Amino acid sequence: MASTEGLVPITRAFLASYYDKHPFTPLSAHVSTLSSQIRSMANDFLTQHPPIQVLLLGERILINEADQQPPHKMDENMWKNREYIEETIFLLQSSNWPEALKQQSAADCVEFSITLGKLKDKLHNTLKALESFQTKNAEHVFNTVMTYLPQDFRGTLIRQQRERSERNKQAEVDTLVNSGGSIHDRYALLWKQQMDRRRQLAQLGSATGVYKTLVKYLVGVPQVLLDFTRQINDDDGPMEEQRHRYGPPLYSLTSMILSIRLFLSLSWARYDANKLKMEQIAVLEQAVDVYTMELERFLTFISEVFANAPFFISAEVAGALEARKNDDYKEINVPAGKTYEVLLSVDAVNSYIAWDFSLVQGTINMDIGFSLEFLSPTGEKTLMLPYRRYESDQGNFCTLMAGSYKLIWDNTYSTFFKKVLRYKIDCIPPVTDSVQSD
Incomplete structure (x- = not known):
């Protein structure tokens, strides 16, 4: 498990300085020129044969x-x-292909089929490159996150849970395809699944109450990682700098392939009236060549940038030491020979009290007694957690019945030295209540 001590999540300002060192060589001017030509040819089809039939609703979309x-x-x-x-x-x-194209004379059909076959193969290779990029990028992010989690059974459980979740998602896609779902339907589902992953990541970072206790303390997720997941998807967060720097060329390529698809779709629907001319095929071939080459170049570049970009940086680099002071914690002096007590009231059965405390580091006698008591309405005391002496006890919690409780830090055994106690406590409702409130 890699240490996150002294680290904070990447900031937009830091990413800006990182990206300054990795400028993307602009797209070829042919991208803009050919995109305009392809779209102009598509518009010519629409001018001559507008989509007026109800059956062409998909074309209008x-x-x-x-x-x-x-x-x-x-x-x-x-x-x-x-x-x-x-x-x-x-x-x-x-x-x-449209029937009129399939029935062209042998000589024309052979030449045409060879050209279309080459374009299909080029696009297929680019599709595989894009799929590989997405898979490798997702694995890189997941494996980087895992380096900051405990390398024991908890990490294994997280990996198994992810594998199970991905199998379920794939099964959902397979069911859609087998039931006759279209390419668009499949990608709508894939994007929905991707957004679900994002929401789960953000919820992890924004977790409160018992869920945060279980995630952070039992699973062992460092706070800096929770901070990262909470802010990574913010509209003006670190990723916005990424969009600002590298979004425009990708946007241009997205528009280009959509124009190519639109042109072919309109052409096939009108092929009986408007057979493709050689000059149109030449522009189409150039457009596919440039698109596939430029998208693969962009993927190669962005893969290296993403692979070397940090998730976390030192607080000093981020200029965020003061901002990272945790206001959830309180500090209190426990004088020699005295105790410090915190009273809590619990309303619902099966609630939790979670605590996280440590002593501000010094050189002498760095432990303090700690116990937890239940106070009945009649004033009787029941020991819920036996007395022990600790230097710290982080991420612990106890399931409780309704009533009043007392957390006690005991320094009575010390004759001379006060203890500086740093702590936070959370009274958490039952899990079922938390789920319903969400």
């Missing part, structure tokens, strides 16, 4: 999507590129 700006999130753009590539590959498969 596609046109509207092409008229909109690409998504802002880079992750969503990656999924959109995958979807549009797959849709384009589908159109390029000979079984999905």
Whole structure:
């Protein structure tokens, strides 16, 4: 388990300085030129043969999507590129060609099929590169997080839980496909699953009450990791700097492949009236060549940037030492020969009291007695936690019945030295109540 001592999550300012050292060489000017040409050719189809039939509702949806700006999130753009590539590959498969194309003369058909086959193969290779990028990036993030978690049975459980969750997600996708779901349906589900992962990550960082106690203390998740998961998806958080720097070229590529798909879709639907001309095929071929080359170049670049970008940095580097002072903690002097007590009232059965305390470090006699008592309405005391002497007791908790409780720190055995106690306590309702309130 890697140490997170003295570390804080990456900040947007730090990422800006990191990205300054890793500028992306701008996309080829051909991206913009060919995108405009492809879209202009698609618009020519629409001018000559507008989508007026009810059966062309899907075509209208596609046109509207092409008229909109690409998504802002880079992750969503990656999924959109995958979807549009797959849709384009589908159109390029000979079984999905328009009947008029399939019935062209042998000489024309051979040349045409060779060209379309090359385009399909190029897009298929780029699709595999994009899938590999997403898989490796997800594994890198997960394995990096795991280095900051206990390397014992708890880490094994987390890995098993992730594997089980991913198997369930894949089964959900398989069920959709087997029931006749479209490519768009499948990617809508994949993106929903990705957003579910994000929400779970954010909820982990924002966990409160008993869930946070269990996650942080029993599972052993460091606070700095919880802080990271809580703020990583913020609209103006660290990832916004990533979108600002590297989003624009990706957005351009998203628009380009969508224009290619739109052009082919409109062309196939109107092929009886408007057979593709050689100059149109030449532009299409150039567009696919440039798109696949530039997207693969972008993926290679961004993979290296992501792989070397830190999750955590020192508080000094972030300039955040003061901001990281934990206001949840209180400090109290426990004089020699005295005790310090905290009274709590618990309303619901099966609630929890969680505590986290330590002594401010010194050189002498660094332990203090601690115990937990239940106080009945008649004033009787029941020892809930036996007296022991500790230097610290972090991440502990106790299940309780309704009533009053007393946490006691005992320094009566010390004749001369006060103890500086740093602590926080949380009274947590039952798990069922917490779930319902969410």
